[in-house]
Amino acid sequence: MEEVYITRLERTKAEILASRKQAMTVVTVCGGTGCHAYGCLKVAQAFEEEIKRQNLHRQVSVRTTGCHGFCERGPIVVIQPDGIFYQRVQIPDIQEIVTETIKNKKILDRLLYVDPKTKKSVVLEKEVPFYKTQERIVFGNNGFIDPKDIRDYIALDGYKALAKVLFEMTAEEVIDEIKASNLRGRGGAGFPTGKKWEICRDSKSDVKYIICNADEGDPGAYMDRSLLEGNPHSVIEGMIIGAYAIGASEGYIYVRMEYPLAVNNITLALEQAREYGLLGQSILGSEFHFDIHVFRGAGAFVSGEETSMMASIEGKRAFPKQRPPFPAQKGLWGNPTNINNVETWANVPYIINRGAEWYSGIGTPTSKGTKIFSLVGKINNTGLVEVPMGITMRKIVYDIGGGIKNNKKFKAVQTGGPSGGCLPAQLLDLPIDYESLTRAGSMMGSGGMIVMDEENCMVDVARYFLNFTQEESCGKCVPCRVGTRQLVEILTRITQGKGEEEDIKKLQNLSKTIKSTSLCGLGQTAPNPVLTTLRYFRDEYEAHIKEKACPALVCKELIVYHIEPEKCVGCLLCLKSCPVEAISGERKKVHVIDQDLCIKCGACFDICPPKVRAVSKYTGKKKERVLKKASDPRVNR
């Protein structure tokens, strides 16, 4: 019986592979959310039509795959099996690609990625610097798989780990394997996954649940989304293995409704898995029964907290609960429940397939394996990156990320989303793992990484994140609901130049109380952006408060725009772009900004030609000087 099912899985794989032999060349078009926005679906369709038109469809197939990660350069097209990497492919390029590259094996130089450092074109995907430094395990198959087709996953050894677990391993052995791998929760807190499973397994109950936390809410983070969209079966396989280890009979994938493609793909994947006997009664002919439901969250950030997620699934308001009891003891509907993040689940099949030893060989002594980060902000190569634990921030920012946009100076990187902290340039060589990030005052979080340059005001950044947590606080406990509100009030005051000397102390004091007395992780980490910016960028706070100056020239109330008379060529560009008609002047005559009318929108600054650069921003004493001059009747009139 057992043999039959395993061989059936293997036979399916063999059949799929055999059926694909003819079509040796595969054009993979990235179908991730970023490329979607660039119009990848139309590109893929155009490829199909073109290939058919040229009568190549017997030898060449087109596949819309999961996210390749290099979102900055979408739509991305990779021609397999060679791995020729074309970026920013548009519909007019397609005919040429088919004729030249596919038919005549000629590389089209203009579509290749040019390494900005060496100025050389790169042909192969794996040679692109963005990918070179990465270690893509969880994301590894994203670029090869059509997430809407389970056969693609099976063809790449999908569900092999599940078969192994079901027929060769006991539940205890699975847990031991995961424990030995040292896999830690990828949702942020980094609790050892194997231990978590063990606690839940040891809880006595007839009914147990597992949940996949896909309520990714950090601004700028989208790795869970890309996994669900790009390789849903790896998550499902991980969940089934987890359920087997824990003894759960039902699972939930809690995914936000704002991720329609993820909801779509995962729902489809579950249907296909059921069709293949991978879910439901007697999975693969074993005695193990398990099924998964998709639960769509309504977009509340706090629902990502495990206890409020369970409340939400129960149909209640997403309010977190005091722990203990922990979900592993008393979770969903009062039954033992294990919650893991999407990425954690997706790691599981790889660990089972390749062994704990292999896995624990990657990373640092305390943090094993790889971690996916979403690299966004003022960085050249925006995208999703998967790197081994322990890599330095510098490598991520400069080698993979390609450095700061427009050659500006690096200032800070916010890790861990709104609950994390801002790490400064002096920590660029910090090896990234759970402990080091926490020591630095930030956290791993789910893996958001927002890069900031010299044009970011750190007080303003702190205010931005606190405003986010303030709005997303569930309202249940006082320190979080009112505390964050008061933090925002104080920060806003500082950015408006109304800060007082004791404000810094007040911020620290209140932040400490919020951290130590809040009910759930949201409140307990909410002050992190304030505390880290205070720790690493205290001078900026002091400049705002004491000198009423914003060194980054961001806080509107503290800056002034000024047209340098000696530089202005009188081109009328800024005058025309000003929305409030605050600029006066004539052609070939120096333009002047009326400071009383100016709303500091920055339109003049942006439009002034780079050659001229006549508009400047000033703050602090220089600002006072400009204002004084402006109010001087001799100059003005």
Added chain:
Amino acid sequence: MKIRIDEHIIETEEHKTILEVARDNDIFIPSLCDFQGLEPFTGCRLCIVEVSGKKGFPPACGTYVEEGMEVKTKTARLQRMRRQILELILSEHPNACLICREKENCDEFKSTIRKVGEVTGCVLCSNNGRCDLQDIVEALKLDTIHFPSVYRNFEVKKADPFFDRNYNLCILCGRCVRVCQEIRGAAAISFIFRGTKAIVGTMWDRPLIDAGCQFCGACADACPTGALSERAVKYDAAPDARKETICGLCSMGCTLEVDSTQGKLLSSQPAEQGPVNHGQACVRGRFMIRDVFSSPRRILSPMMRKGKGLEEVEWDEALTYVAQRLKEFKGKEIGMLISPHLSCEDNYLLLKFAREALKSRKVFGAFDDSVYSAYQRMVGRQNLLTHLNYRIEDIGQADVIFLLGEELPNTHPLIWLEVLKTVKNGAKLIIASPFDSPMNRYAVLSLIHKPGAEASLLNFIAKDIHENTDSEKLSRIKGFDAFQSFLNRLDPSQIPELTGLAEEVLRKAARIFAEGERRAFLFGSRLTLAAEPEQNLISLWNLALERKAQLFPLGGESNLRGTLEIRKDQPGGFLSLSKLVQALSSGELKALYIVGPVPPVGKKKPEFLVVQDSHTSETAERADVVLPAATFLETEGVFVNTEGRVQKFNKVVNPRGKSKPDWWIISKIGRKMQHRDFTYKNPSAIWRDISRSVAGFSRISRASLNKREVFLQEEKRGEKRFLSPKVKPAVEQTSKKYPYLLCCEPNLDYYRNMIFSKENRGFRKIRDARWVMVSLEDAETLRLKGGEEVVLESTNGRCQRIVKISRAVPEGTLRARYIPGDDADDTLARLYTSQTEEPRLWRPMPVRIKRGQ
């Protein structure tokens, strides 16, 4: 288990939170969101403590004690953080007065100014002095707030009856939301929005009345601030007296705390230590007590008919006249109607007066149709061994609850709370009713059956159980053979026709009922308002005997059981109201002494009519003498609640106007009629007689009441045996002329002659007594609109109603609630009052329905 809190070493037990243990031992830990009977919320974070070996600062209210735990509650760090949290709370709540330096002087020298629209400080708040927030500011000695105030500027919500909601004062402790969900099961309110916008509200911000609120007032009682405040007393002075008494408005017997100022009754709240209600009440006890006392329809002076109208007279004149006139009639010409709202003492004296002074045996009671009367009658007649006493907590022991014939949330709110709690703990609830109701969502099985099919329904369940269980033990019980052959004669193929239910559904009900281990039968008035009430009770009795279930009869008025007990051993018992109607129309009765409410007795007035009542009525307006009686709030006495619990209620205010307690009036008339026995000085003197002569109260001393639990004494007699029911109990039939079957249920929203929905606009909004429920289908055929006036006509008479269209009633059936004492022209009783035959009040009645007045 031993734990240490600060310097105290405390012996305690598991499953208690640190906060509970601290409270038990008088250790103060500040807390705002914790509330009696609710699950820990851990929202306010004021009760944070330090526990050795535990990370961070766990909240005392949500942390359970463990062996050897060491807890610190007052470290400097904790106090500093608590103060900061309190500052945060106050930054959203008007705080000027709380931290004002002149606070003490202000409290002492300035009077409260309450008549303001916007509360910006404590002196403008109706909750001043009764505010948990104030207490905590005091306890934590907070004198500065370092954060700017944020006024949230919510509009005060005034659209609902009874209380205003000013969420500018809300601190989001969630007590109201949780009490509404966890204890009351209504879930009318919830938290809405999130972040700084988070607040308490209803779905789509609709008024409470649309959100399914029952106006029990639990939320207002739970509110630690002035956010929820009772409108009627909002602008009144602060109370100068608070007295505890028993609510006299229904058979629950809740303990209330009644506030008054200078003899004026202010408001009532449920008492936390109430043995029946444990801090809960319902809309009647919470919001109607004040109206009972201060109603404009109170009779405040004795009145006599002089010429055409009634004129106010002195007590002596009225009493002398009554005594003199009553002597003119023979005993059998005089009738007396008593009220189950009166105390045991009052009713005992009234009966004694009828017996000894009037020499009359014609004592009528408006409760012959009540469950208790009917059940007691059956038990007595059949000589059955059973208990009538029970405890509401006993329901909590059950794992299957079968509810028949009562809409508990309205009629027996406290019992409903117990049922809810039991269901939440895993018990299965089966509800059998001709109508759907919001309470049915808590049932595992709703049996929506044909009106009047209760007996058949129960019989078929008994049959199914009999077929599927071993009945060897049962065969030893007397009457089993007859019962068995009766069951065998039942033909399951008739189930749909007789009950309107599918056979599988009944079998499912039988299975659920049989599978339970501790079964509870709750049965109410609909069972006894049938064509053949006894058939229903017999079937119920048999099923309860077959599968050993405890029977819980559901009482009606506040002292129904006490009243029945007093008369139990006396010849004649109470005569039914139907008999009174008949006796009056036939002219058999010449004089009538009424202390209770009476349905319309036809145009014919007896020669001499005395009305002794607290509130005026149409009957009173036609009386020869009207005597003002005090309400239960203005005198003392003993009530027996539905459980059989004997409780003493207290005088909380002096009688209004010239009104006097009923026992005083009767004593005086008795004396005037030269009966030496009527020399009682107070109710305790009467009680001495009662405890000597009434079996159920024998050897119960009045002093012992309310100090310990006292129940009616029940004698053990009779036997357990199966009764023989009819195979096809009679069911009322509709005809072509009267095609609709009107089902009436008692409405307990009245006290003596005061009908709450007629007197109080708010009450009318939530529970109008004047509706008739029409099914969607019938409304369509008749082209009726909701709110429209219609006329119901039976063979006997007609009455007016207001249409309420509902999915809850089946086609062809109408549903209405009657008020036993409603004597107005539009009362349902008119449909039953016949000149020719003895009317059987409140049974299902074939009627027709017409639009218009």
